[in-house]
Amino acid sequence: MKFTFSNKISSLQPSAIREILKATSNPEIIPLAAGNPAPDAFPVDEVKAITKEILDTNPIEALQYGVSEGYQPLRDTIADWLKQRENIGADFDSVLITSGATQVIDLVTKVLCNEGDTVVCEEPSFIGSLNCFRSYGCKLKGIPVEDDGMDVNALEDVLKTTENIKFIYTIPNFQNPSGTTMSLEKRQKLYAVAKKYGVVILEDNPYGELRVSGKRVPSIKSMDTDGIVVYAGSFSKILSPGLRVAYCCAHKDLVAKMTVGKQASDVHTPCLNQMIVYNWFKKYDVDAHITKIQNIYRKKLTLMCDCIDEYLGDFVEYVKPEGGLFIWCKLPDDVGMLDFVQKALEKKVAVVPGKAFLMDDTQSTQYIRLNFSTPTDDGIVKGIKALGEVAESYR
Amino acid sequence: MKFTFSNKISSLQPSAIREILKATSNPEIIPLAAGNPAPDAFPVDEVKAITKEILDTNPIEALQYGVSEGYQPLRDTIADWLKQRENIGADFDSVLITSGATQVIDLVTKVLCNEGDTVVCEEPSFIGSLNCFRSYGCKLKGIPVEDDGMDVNALEDVLKTTENIKFIYTIPNFQNPSGTTMSLEKRQKLYAVAKKYGVVILEDNPYGELRVSGKRVPSIKSMDTDGIVVYAGSFSKILSPGLRVAYCCAHKDLVAKMTVGKQASDVHTPCLNQMIVYNWFKKYDVDAHITKIQNIYRKKLTLMCDCIDEYLGDFVEYVKPEGGLFIWCKLPDDVGMLDFVQKALEKKVAVVPGKAFLMDDTQSTQYIRLNFSTPTDDGIVKGIKALGEVAESYR
Numbered sequence: 157m158k159f160t161f162s163n164k165i166s167s168l169q170p171s172a173i174r175e176i177l178k179a180t181s182n183p184e185i186i187p188l189a190a191g192n193p194a195p196d197a198f199p200v201d202e203v204k205a206i207t208k209e210i211l212d213t214n215p216i217e218a219l220q221y222g223v224s225e226g227y228q229p230l231r232d233t234i235a236d237w238l239k240q241r242e243n244i245g246a247d248f249d250s251v252l253i254t255s256g257a258t259q260v261i262d263l264v265t266k267v268l269c270n271e272g273d274t275v276v277c278e279e280p281s282f283i284g285s286l287n288c289f290r291s292y293g294c295k296l297k298g299i300p301v302e303d304d305g306m307d308v309n310a311l312e313d314v315l316k317t318t319e320n321i322k323f324i325y326t327i328p329n330f331q332n333p334s335g336t337t338m339s340l341e342k343r344q345k346l347y348a349v350a351k352k353y354g355v356v357i358l359e360d361n362p363y364g365e366l367r368v369s370g371k372r373v374p375s376i377k378s379m380d381t382d383g384i385v386v387y388a389g390s391f392s393k394i395l396s397p398g399l400r401v402a403y404c405c406a407h408k409d410l411v412a413k414m415t416v417g418k419q420a421s422d423v424h425t426p427c428l429n430q431m432i433v434y435n436w437f438k439k440y441d442v443d444a445h446i447t448k449i450q451n452i453y454r455k456k457l458t459l460m461c462d463c464i465d466e467y468l469g470d471f472v473e474y475v476k477p478e479g480g481l482f483i484w485c486k487l488p489d490d491v492g493m494l495d496f497v498q499k500a501l502e503k504k505v506a507v508v509p510g511k512a513f514l515m516d517d518t519q520s521t522q523y524i525r526l527n528f529s530t531p532t533d534d535g536i537v538k539g540i541k542a543l544g545e546v547a548e549s550y551r
Numbered sequence: 552m553k554f555t556f557s558n559k560i561s562s563l564q565p566s567a568i569r570e571i572l573k574a575t576s577n578p579e580i581i582p583l584a585a586g587n588p589a590p591d592a593f594p595v596d597e598v599k600a601i602t603k604e605i606l607d608t609n610p611i612e613a614l615q616y617g618v619s620e621g622y623q624p625l626r627d628t629i630a631d632w633l634k635q636r637e638n639i640g641a642d643f644d645s646v647l648i649t650s651g652a653t654q655v656i657d658l659v660t661k662v663l664c665n666e667g668d669t670v671v672c673e674e675p676s677f678i679g680s681l682n683c684f685r686s687y688g689c690k691l692k693g694i695p696v697e698d699d700g701m702d703v704n705a706l707e708d709v710l711k712t713t714e715n716i717k718f719i720y721t722i723p724n725f726q727n728p729s730g731t732t733m734s735l736e737k738r739q740k741l742y743a744v745a746k747k748y749g750v751v752i753l754e755d756n757p758y759g760e761l762r763v764s765g766k767r768v769p770s771i772k773s774m775d776t777d778g779i780v781v782y783a784g785s786f787s788k789i790l791s792p793g794l795r796v797a798y799c800c801a802h803k804d805l806v807a808k809m810t811v812g813k814q815a816s817d818v819h820t821p822c823l824n825q826m827i828v829y830n831w832f833k834k835y836d837v838d839a840h841i842t843k844i845q846n847i848y849r850k851k852l853t854l855m856c857d858c859i860d861e862y863l864g865d866f867v868e869y870v871k872p873e874g875g876l877f878i879w880c881k882l883p884d885d886v887g888m889l890d891f892v893q894k895a896l897e898k899k900v901a902v903v904p905g906k907a908f909l910m911d912d913t914q915s916t917q918y919i920r921l922n923f924s925t926p927t928d929d930g931i932v933k934g935i936k937a938l939g940e941v942a943e944s945y946r
Contacts, residue, residue, distance in 0.1 A: 157749070157778050161808055165662045168811050192616050200610040207602055215595040219791035221587050255650055255795075255817040262816050266686065267560045271666060288815040291661065354552070384552050396614035398822035400650075413556055416563050420683040421657050422650040422817065426824055427793035 164271065164293035186539035189506035191332070191481050192530040194456065197449045198396055199440070206435040210428065218428040224419045225411075226253025226403070227430035233437045234389075234403050243378045244387055250408040252415060255425045257362055257402040260388035261285050261325075262421070263414040264358050264404075265292045268322040276314060276324045276355075278306050280484075280513030280523070282332040285325060285360065297321070298515040301331060303475060305338025308345045315353040323356040323386075328376060330363040330480025333513045333525040337478055343376050350384060356410075357385045365394050365446045367479035368454035383407035391433055393481070394446055399429045453479070453529060460528040460536050467544030471551075483526045484510075491550050493522050499549065503542040559666065559688035581934035584901035586727070586876050587925040589851065592844045593791055594835070601830040605823065613823040619814045620806075621648025621798070622825035628832045629784075629798050638773040639782060645803040647810060650820045652757055652797040655783035656680050656720075657816070658809040659753050659799075660687045663717040671709060671719045671750075673701050675879075675908030675918070677727040680720060680755065692716070693910040696726060698870060700733025703740045710748040718751040718781075723771060725758040725875025728908045728920040732873055738771045745779055751805075752780045760789050760841045762874035763849035778802035786828055788876070789841055794824040848874070848924060855923040855931050862939030866946075878921045879905075886945050888917050894944065898937040 210218050225231065231251045238244040238251075254260050261284075269275065271293030277286065279298025289296055297314055300307045306326060315321060326346070328338040338346070350357045359376045377387035383406075390402035404411070418424070436442065460483060461476050472485040487493055497509045510523030531539055605613050620626065626646045633639040633646075649655050656679075664670065666688030672681065674693025684691055692709055695702045701721060710716060721741070723733040733741070745752045754771045772782035778801075785797035799806070813819070831837065855878060856871050868881040882888055892904045905918030926934055 157751075157802065159663070159751075159802070159804055159808075161662050162665050162668075164665075165808055165812060168815075190616075195611045195615070198611065198614045200606070200614070203610070203614065204603075204606045207606060208599075211595070211599045211602060215599070216590045216593065217793075219593045219595070219598065219793045220590070221585075221787075221792045255821075258815065259817050267556050268554070270557050270559070273557075284815065284818070287811075291812060291815045356552075356554075382552055392616075397616045398612075398614040400817060400819070400821040407552065407554070409554055413554075413560055416682075417560060417686060420563075420653065420679065420686045422654050422795060423679070424795070426650075426795045426821055429821055429824070 164291055168287060168290050184504055185501075186505045186535045186542070187530045188526045188539050189508045190530040191527055193393055193397060194452055194529050197452050199436070199445055202436060202440050203396070203432060206432050206439065207428070210431050210435065214431070218431055220427065222424045222427040222430070224415050224424050226251070226425060227427060227434060230430050230434040233434055235405070237437065238387075238389070238405055242375050244375060244405055246380065246383065248383045248407050249405050250411040251403055251405050252411045252418070253425050253430055254402045254404060254418070255422055256392065256400045257360060257388045257390040258284055258288065259418070259421070260386070260402060260404040261288045261358070261360065263417045264323065264386055265289055265294065266417045267410065267413040268356060269294050273320045273322045274318055276311065276321055277515065278326055278331060279515055280333050280510060280521070281325065282327060282360075283512045286515065289325075296515040301334045301336055303336055305331070305336055305342045306346065308342050308349060311346065312349050315349060315355060321353075321355055323358050324350055325358045325360065326376070327360045327362070328373070329361055330366065330477050330482070332363070332480070333482050333508070333510070333523075334484045335475065335477030335480055335482050337370070337373060340373050343373065344379065347376055347379050347385070351382055358388065359385055360388045362390045362393055363480040366450065366453055366481065368450050368457055370478035377405065386410065394449060395433060395436060399432060401425060401429050401433045453481070456528045456533065456536065459533055460526065460540065463537055463540035467541050468547055471547040481527055481529045483528065485524050485526055487522045487524065488550070489522060491522070493520070493524065496546060497524060499546045500543055503546060505539045505542045507543070559686055563682060563685050579899055580896075581900045581930045581937070582925045583921045583934050584903045585925040586922055588788055588792060589847055589924050592847055594831070594840055597831060597835050598791070598827060601827050601834065602823070605826050605830065609826070613826055615822065617819045617822040617825070619810050619819050621646070621820060622822060622829060625825050625829040628829055630800070632832070633782075633784070633800055637770050639770060639800055641775065641778065643778045643802050644800050645806040646798055646800050647806045647813070648820050648825055649797045649799060649813070650817055651787065651795045652755060652783045652785040653679055653683065654813070654816070655781070655797060655799040656683045656753070656755065658812045659718065659781055660684055660689065661812045662805065662808040663751060664689050668715045668717045669713055671706065671716055672910065673721055673726060674910055675728050675905060675916070676720065677722060677755075678907045681910065684720070691910040696729045696731055698731055700726070700731055700737045701741065703737050703744060706741065707744050710744060710750060716748075716750055718753050719745055720753045720755065721771070722755045722757070724756055724768070725761065725872050725877070727758070727875070728877050728903070728905070728918075729879045730870065730872030730875055730877050732765070732768060735768050738768065739774065742771055742774050742780070746777055753783065754780055755783045757785045757788055758875040759784075761845065761848055761876065763845050763852055765873035772800065781805065789844060790828060790831060794827060796820060796824050796828045848876070851923045851928065851931065854928055855921065855935065858932055858935035862936050863942055866942040876922055876924045878923065880919050880921055882917045882919065883945070884917060886917070888915070888919065891941060892919060894941045895938055898941060900934045900937045902938070
């Protein structure tokens with residue numbers, strides 16, 4: 157049978173990044189394309205001890221159906237943690253546990269957008285989120301990212317002139333892929349502009365705890381006196397992505413509708429996984445673990461930057477990010493970006509072509525995205541050295 | 552801020568069943584409204600041993616990102632099991648691991664339906680699936696369920712006269728809520744009719760292994776020489792619902808699109824949970840465990856039917872199902888169904904009003920749904936006895 161797919165899904169093509177990532181399943185390929193946490197960043201012994209205890213003392217709750225809103229002790233723990241760490245959480249807010257932060261993106265889009273509505277994004281932005289918006293038939297409107305975050309003046313122009321904008325999607329800390337962090341001033345201005353035009357802000361903060369230099373900037377949600385910000389957080393980068401436990405903090409009216417949507421999507425996030433996260437907070441020093449991870453990534457980021465400076469030199473332009481997982485590198489104007497990526501792959505190094513992060517990927521860009529968390533230190537050195545050899549071929 | 556929700560979600564109201572289920576979180580209430588597996592049906596010791604071994608020997612794979620298609624050894628295991636147990640799986644088929652079978656329903660709807668398209672369902676049918684279809688802005692068209700399953704003649708009339716029907720949703724075994732099983736003859740006719748009109752069949756089989764009497768009927772997917780059937784299966788009822796691991800077997804073109812949709816929904820189903828299911832198949836006798844569960848449910852079903860006969864007598868009409876989790880009971884015509892449900896709740900017994908399972912829940916029905924898997928044996932006796940007292944008040 158020849159299937160006729162829905163309009164929203166027909167337009168969603170397997171992305172360049174997925175094709176590249178397929179290549180990285182080959183263990184001979186050095187993976188600078190992925191976004192996986194470093195294996196030594198996982199608290200394996202803690203998860204083992206916690207899981208044993210849960211299954212020894214409370215197996216039925218771990219294996220039985222749970223409620224769509226999430227495991228209540230975990231919801232309470234997250235609410236407390238957000239309050240203490242980010243000063244997030246007003247009386248009108250509520251926490252919803254989700255299956256990865258991608259599900260926050262999915263549910264916000266589902267409850268706010270009709271087909272044809274517009275989502276405003278930073279350009280470039282995370283392809284997973286862009287594809288989620290596309291999968292609901294949304295139009296994407298990109299706002300350029302400057303060194304201190306989204307161009308908020310350009311944003312206001314768009315809000316002024318575009319109909320049916322339902323929300324603004326931003327990754328304010330160590331943005332994927334650009335690595336930039338939005339300044340406090342821009343966060344305040346973004347909030348004011350969104351409020352003025354009555355548009356929701358979806359603040360996606362998967363990398364916030366992965367700061368390795370510079371000073372923490374208050375989250376946009378911490379300024380949210382009007383209930384217009386949905387804050388998406390995740391345990392994927394600080395505990396484990398494979399457990400698929402994330403959350404959002406948002407106005408309770410929005411969370412109520414998202415819960416109805418979640419009920420119809422996957423009913424609830426696995427109980428065992430939620431209980432593992434809850435017990436991790438209860439029994440271990442999460443802040444100390446985050447410091448440990450920051451040390452791992454500081455070392456890896458510095459190593460990759462040193463290698464880029466040594467082997468690629470002035471062939472690429474980049475700004476060293478203050479955290480996150482990615483370095484966004486600009487190739488010379490006379491180098492074909494996709495040609496460079498292809499040649500890198502021939503040398504067994506996978507990087508992501510920057511096109512993947514554009515609203516309209518038929519546009520061109522000179523950027524590639526490099527990841528420093530997935531490869532071993534040896535892989536970082538060998539990988540960047542190989543990119544240096546590719547660069548040589550253009551000189 | 553006053554939110555404006557999407558059209559598809561605005562129309563989705565918190566359902567009667569959810570309100571009733573909230574009451575069941577009160578431990579004083581006897582839960583005949585839920586659909587939870589009996590706690591003694593969980594293979595707790597096996598899950599403990601498996602989980603320990605996974606985290607001892609392969610923790611990084613369990614905690615790291617996985618691929619959207621699912622854990623390959625589990626996909627292979629399910630494909631083999633479906634072939635051996637159900638004669639399911641053609642060369643053009645592929646298996647996708649999902650986060651509960653609800654996600655199969657979600658992804659099929661996402662990839663096949665535009666807003667305003669029609670999904671044909673048995674009437675009554677599972678409210679979770681109906682709400683999923685509604686959450687994509689689909690219209691629902693109900694086909695009456697007879698004692699041997701969907702009225703296939705009525706189905707053909709609808710296919711003949713209704714535009715933009717994208718798929719037919721059926722629960723052929725121990726249908727939720729009616730408990731009926733579709734006859735082989737009707738399955739063959741349903742397949743022929745769907746083929747004739749070029750419409751996909753979504754065969755949802757969460758309860759198939761919970762047969763406690765009668766003879767197994769071949770699945771519709773086992774007849775699928777044309778690749779038009781999506782088969783949804785789940786480990787929720789035979790292993791654990793809290794782990795949220797389910798799957799579909801469908802034509803690979805459809806699975807490819809569903810995988811793109813899953814990538815944008817929750818990226819992948821948790822690795823640890825998939826590895827638990829895989830190792831359960833590898834190390835334990837799954838068929839023996841299913842036999843054990845069948846024995847548990849046979850006893851509970853028989854107990855509930857005996858109690859109904861003793862305490863409710865000819866006040867209700869029902870057909871004893873050959874398996875599943877539910878008994879569908881018709882109240883006398885002169886009894887207000889919602890009034891009866893309310894009076895039962897006052898006696899601390901929760902049952903589900905049949906309205907919840909209608910396409911249009913402003914219609915009326917005399918049915919209530921009773922579940923025999925969740926309550927203890929004592930709860931079954933006390934619960935039905937209390938319903939008998941409510942019935943007395945109408946005599």
